[in-house]
Structures are given as C-alpha cells and as structure tokens.
Amino acid sequence: MISAIQAKLGELHGWLLPHDDDYLNEYLPAANERLAHVTGFTGSAGIALVTQEALHIWVDGRYRVQVRSQVPAGTQIHHLVEEPIGDYFSALPQGARIGFDSFCVSARQLAAWQEAAPQVEFVHQANLVDALWEGRPALPHSPGFALPVAITGRSCQDKRQALGQAFAARADWALLAQPDSLGWLTNLRGGDVPRLPVLLMRGLLHKDGRLKLFVDQARLPAEAELGDGVEVLAPDTLHYELAALKGQKVLVDEALTPAALALALKDAGAVIVKGLEPTLVPKACKNAEELAGMREAHLRDGAAVSQFLCWLDAIVAKGQRPDESTLADKLESFRLAQADYLEPSFDTISAAGANAALPHYNFRNGAPAPLPQDGLYLVDSGGQYPLGTTDVTRTLAIGQVTAEQKRLFTLVLKGHIALGSARFVKGTCGHQLDLLARAPLWAQGYDYDHGTGHGVGQCLSVHEGPQRIGKAANNHPLLPGMVLSNEPGYYREGAFGIRVENLVVVSERQAEGDRPVYGFDNLTFIPMDRRLLDLSLLSEEEKGWWNRYHGEVLEKIGPRLEGESLAWLETACAPL
Numbered sequence: 001m002i003s004a005i006q007a008k009l010g011e012l013h014g015w016l017l018p019h020d021d022d023y024l025n026e027y028l029p030a031a032n033e034r035l036a037h038v039t040g041f042t043g044s045a046g047i048a049l050v051t052q053e054a055l056h057i058w059v060d061g062r063y064r065v066q067v068r069s070q071v072p073a074g075t076q077i078h079h080l081v082e083e084p085i086g087d088y089f090s091a092l093p094q095g096a097r098i099g100f101d102s103f104c105v106s107a108r109q110l111a112a113w114q115e116a117a118p119q120v121e122f123v124h125q126a127n128l129v130d131a132l133w134e135g136r137p138a139l140p141h142s143p144g145f146a147l148p149v150a151i152t153g154r155s156c157q158d159k160r161q162a163l164g165q166a167f168a169a170r171a172d173w174a175l176l177a178q179p180d181s182l183g184w185l186t187n188l189r190g191g192d193v194p195r196l197p198v199l200l201m202r203g204l205l206h207k208d209g210r211l212k213l214f215v216d217q218a219r220l221p222a223e224a225e226l227g228d229g230v231e232v233l234a235p236d237t238l239h240y241e242l243a244a245l246k247g248q249k250v251l252v253d254e255a256l257t258p259a260a261l262a263l264a265l266k267d268a269g270a271v272i273v274k275g276l277e278p279t280l281v282p283k284a285c286k287n288a289e290e291l292a293g294m295r296e297a298h299l300r301d302g303a304a305v306s307q308f309l310c311w312l313d314a315i316v317a318k319g320q321r322p323d324e325s326t327l328a329d330k331l332e333s334f335r336l337a338q339a340d341y342l343e344p345s346f347d348t349i350s351a352a353g354a355n356a357a358l359p360h361y362n363f364r365n366g367a368p369a370p371l372p373q374d375g376l377y378l379v380d381s382g383g384q385y386p387l388g389t390t391d392v393t394r395t396l397a398i399g400q401v402t403a404e405q406k407r408l409f410t411l412v413l414k415g416h417i418a419l420g421s422a423r424f425v426k427g428t429c430g431h432q433l434d435l436l437a438r439a440p441l442w443a444q445g446y447d448y449d450h451g452t453g454h455g456v457g458q459c460l461s462v463h464e465g466p467q468r469i470g471k472a473a474n475n476h477p478l479l480p481g482m483v484l485s486n487e488p489g490y491y492r493e494g495a496f497g498i499r500v501e502n503l504v505v506v507s508e509r510q511a512e513g514d515r516p517v518y519g520f521d522n523l524t525f526i527p528m529d530r531r532l533l534d535l536s537l538l539s540e541e542e543k544g545w546w547n548r549y550h551g552e553v554l555e556k557i558g559p560r561l562e563g564e565s566l567a568w569l570e571t572a573c574a575p576l
Contacts, residue, residue, distance in 0.1 A: 001038045004132045005050045014051035015128050016100035023179055027196045030137040034129040040070040058085050061449030062359045089117035096120045101127040107262035108254035142191035144199045146223045152187045153289030157227025159185050161209035163278045168207035171251035171273045176203040178256050180460045181279040195346050196461055197384050214238045245270040253277035280466050285481035290458045297388030302525045303560040304334040310568035321371040324350040324363035335383050345382035345389050345462040352377050356497030359450050374399035376496045382462055391462050392524050393501035397531040408490050409498050409532040414440040415488040416500045417545050423509055426516040427477050430469035437488040446490055453484040482506045525553045527572035547575045
C-alpha cells in the first residue's frame with residue numbers, strides 16, 4: 001500500500017494519513033482503520049506521512065514501544081509531542097504540497113499547521129487510501145436504539161431548546177459534527193463504531209431548538225422520541241444544507257469539526273462563530289438520572305470483575321498460567337452474564353509481565369503471553385451498558401512479587417488516594433490537580449507518560465471531553481456531575497507495569513468558606529490487591545482510606561455475589 005500511495009503522489013511532497021476518520025473518532029469502524037491498514041500501527045492515536053522517500057509516523061509516549069514492533073523497517077518514528085509534525089512541515093521548502101483528506105483533520109489542526117508552515121500548500125483531495133484499498137470493509141449501517149427519559153433524565157426536545165437558548169445571543173445555528181454529541185442530544189444510540197454505541201450522524205441545531213439531523217431515517221428506532229422540530233435528512237445532503245447558510249452565523253467548535261465542513265461553511269458565505277460545541281458541558285455534567293444509571297452500571301460491573309478476580313486467584317493457586325487472550329475472554333464472560341450488558345467500552349488491556357509496561361498494550365497484535373510464574377498482571381477493561389459506561393484497571397500479584405514492585409505499586413496507590421481525596425474550590429481545572437497523583441512518584445524520581453484522568457460518557461465514549469486531568473493545561477473547570485478516571489501508573493520497559501484506576505464523579509462538599517467546594521466520589525467498587533502493598537509507606541490516613549474503600553466494596557458488591565465469589569470478596573476486603 002505504501003508504494004501504491006507513493007506512485008500516486010505526483011507533485012505532492014507527501015500524503016497525510018491521520019488515525020482520525022471522517023468523524024474524527026478515536027474508535028473506528030473497520031472501514032476507516034486507514035492508518036492501521038497502511039502502516040500496521042494499531043494504536044488509537046497517531047499520524048503518518050507517506051513521502052516519495054520514506055514513511056514517517058508520529059505517536060505519543062503511550063505507543064513509543066508498540067510502534068517500533070508494528071511499522072515497516074526503515075519507518076522514521078517521531079514523538080507526537082516532543083517533535084510535532086508541525087515542526088516537520090515548517091522545515092519544508094517554499095511551495096511544498098501536502099495532500100490530505102480534509103474530513104479526517106479538524107479545522108483547528110489544519111489552521112495550526114498552516115500557521116506553522118505558511119510556505120506549504122495543504123491540498124484537499126479525495127482519500128487516496130480508500131481508492132487503493134482492495135477489499136475495504138463496508139461502512140456500518142446498524143439500526144439505532146433509544147434510551148428512555150428515565151435513564152437520560154431529559155427529553156431530546158428539552159435539550160434542544162435549552163442548548164438553542166444558550167447560544168442564541170451568539171449564533172443562528174450550531175454545527176454538531178460529533179456522533180456522540182448527537183447521541184446525547186437525541187437520546188439515540190447505535191452500533192456503528194466498535195466500543196462506542198453511536199450512530200454516525202451529524203446535525204445542525206437552530207437557536208430556536210429546531211434540529212436538522214443527518215442520518216438514514218430507516219435506521220431510527222420506532223421508539224425514538226425526538227419531539228417537534230426535528231427534520232431527518234439523508235447524510236449526503238449536509239453539503240447542500242451548509243451551502244444554504246449564506247450570511248447566517250454558525251457556531252463551530254474547530255477542535256471537533258472536520259476541516260472540510262468548516263471550509264464548506266466559509267465557501268457558502270456563512271459567518272463562522274468559533275466556540276465550544278454546545279453539547280459538551282451539559283453532556284459531561286451528568287444529571288441525577290444519568291448518575292443513578294452510572295452507579296448501577298458500576299455495581300453490575302463490580303460484581304463481574306470481582307467474580308473474575310476470584311476465578312483468577314483460584315486457578316493461579318492451582319499452578320495454572322492462562323494466556324492474556326484466555327484471561328480477557330473469561331473476564332468478558334462474567335460481564336456478559338450481567339443484565340443489559342452491550343459490549344466492552346474499549347479493547348481489554350490484558351497484559352502479563354513485561355507487556356504491562358505498554359500502557360495501551362493489545363494482545364491481539366501478536367501471540368498472547370501467558371501469566372508469569374512470578375510477577376504482575378495488569379488488566380484494564382470496561383463495559384457499555386444502557387445505564388452507563390465503565391472503565392477500571394487493577395494490577396495483580398501472580399505468584400511471588402519483589403519488594404521493589406510492592407514499593408512502586410504503593411507509590412502509585414498513594415497518588416491515587418491523594419487525588420481521590422482532594423477537595424477543591426469551584427473553578428479548579430484538572431491540570432491543577434494532576435500533581436497530587438504524581439507527587440509520591442516524583443519524589444522518588446518516577447513518572448508516567450499518560451494523563452491521570454479522562455472524562456467518561458453515559459453509554460457513550462469512554463474518553464469524553466472537555467474535562468481532563470493531566471500535565472497539559474486544560475482550562476475547562478471540573479463541575480458537579482462530571483465523571484473522570486483516576487489512574488496514575490508506573491511502567492518499566494521490558495519488565496512490568498502498574499496502574500490503579502477507578503472512575504469518580506465530581507460532587508459538592510460541605511465547607512465553611514465563601515466559595516463552593518467540590519471533591520470526588522468513587523463510582524468503581526472493586527477490590528485492589530493487598531498483596532502488593534508496602535505498608536511501611538502508607539500513613540495512617542492512607543490505611544484508613546483503604547479500609548473505608550474496601551468496606552464500601554463489600555457493602556455494595558457483596559449482596560450481588562454468592563458462594564465462593566462472596567467468600568473471596570470478604571477476604572479481599574478485610575481491614576488491614
């Protein structure tokens with residue numbers, strides 16, 4: 001495929017190949033796995049450039065080991081943050097031309113590249129990969145299903161009217177380009193994207209609450225309750241509707257909108273109003289009904305994962321060491337037994353021994369490794385339920401573990417406890433809290449190359465914005481109802497990996513001062529492995545946190561288990 005693309009370059013310096021697809025999705029239908037098809041790299045973030053001379057690929061720190069084992073020999077590998085692709089473009093000569101599919105690059109990203117490299121012409125073309133991909137899978141066309149207001153807490157019509165009023169002073173229309181935004185707005189879900197229960201659709205929302213929804217009418221379920229003022233249009237008519245907006249003010253979130261759509265509005269003579277996509281904050285701030293569903297989904301999930309951990313302890317004690325694939329399948333079998341379980345919320349990271357040093361390891365990319373006789377096993381997994389989305393990581397002792405592994409696990413745990421116990425005033429942003437999770441590691445000269453917390457949707461994306469906790473500045477304040485992960489870790493290449501992850505929700509706290517105070521409440525209730533603790537490193541307060549947390553696990557999950565699983569849970573949750 002690489003040589004075929006090179007043969008089509010003509011006067012182009014190179015062809016740009018992002019991981020993102022036409023909807024800027026992180027998780028992709030098989031038909032849109034273009035980056036993986038061309039380069040072999042299967043990570044969830046990255047970008048490649050095919051030139052006449054070489055294949056270049058940019059990935060972040062999560063994939064620096066994985067990418068070397070997947071791309072062809074001779075590929076030039078770059079760090080996405082430390083040597084960004086914009087620097088490469090800025091070094092190109094005057095008049096260099098880069099070809100790309102402008103549906104697969106956000107308007108913000110294109111603008112940043114053009115600013116960094118004004119001497120380069122970015123040439124919008126039909127996707128070369130699609131034209132050359134023999135046997136490309138068909139695009140998805142799954143039927144949708146509707147979530148009742150008892151789960152979502154608000155009707156589609158109520159949401160539309162509230163959003164329209166919120167932006168009416170700035171714009172006439174809002175372009176909604178993300179499928180999960182439309183899923184939240186319409187209370188519709190689907191199966192177009194693996195691990196992300198959405199229909200691939202876009203929308204134009206008017207300030208008066210009217211919605212033009214671009215999706216095949218036949219895919220909408222009979223029980224859909226969209227309310228008055230919704231016009232369902234064929235997806236291929238979006239271009240015509242954008243062209244009709246001459247002189248209209250259109251709210252566009254450039255970070256979430258394909259460059260092709262922003263350019264279509266500009267060409268139509270519409271007035272683009274740059275701003276935050278209007279569904280983002282309301283979608284992130286779960287209401288009471290959504291949170292009730294999320295809590296129940298996590299209890300079902302907690303029962304399933306606890307059953308798996310019980311089973312794992314039993315077979316390891318018998319001397320069995322299954323491989324990573326067998327373990328992932330067994331975990332999935334316990335989730336499948338839970339009511340209303342839909343699918344995983346992402347591909348399970350089942351990582352034995354040294355494989356756990358790859359934060360986004362995928363055993364499907366090679367031969368699954370067996371559990372070590374002695375060492376660590378990391379399992380990061382989640383589920384999609386109509387009631388909510390889950391994500392949890394547990395690091396487990398297999399056989400004997402070293403004192404150093406216990407020390408590092410305990411340092412990671414101390415960061416997890418510190419962040420989970422934080423109290424912060426209204427207006428605090430995620431990056432201002434990130435230090436709490438890293439401080440115990442930093443003090444001993446350790447760190448990890450991924451964020452500490454990502455937002456999570458309600459039967460939507462397991463990676464939801466705008467909320468985030470990490471080193472990079474994120475100026476969206478943490479607000480009540482926002483669900484995030486709390487997942488510090490440590491990774492030693494070629495040896496082992498450690499991560500401790502719960503999902504938490506931002507909640508109000510009582511305080512005497514003159515500003516509202518927030519904190520985090522746990523949603524995840526699954527035992528952690530006490531065999532990995534170095535008790536000498538834990539303060540009395542931290543031991544108290546451990547005992548309180550595991551007391552809650554037993555209280556909430558115990559009634560959902562019986563027999564051997566319940567006995568195991570009681571032992572796992574016993575006070576220190």
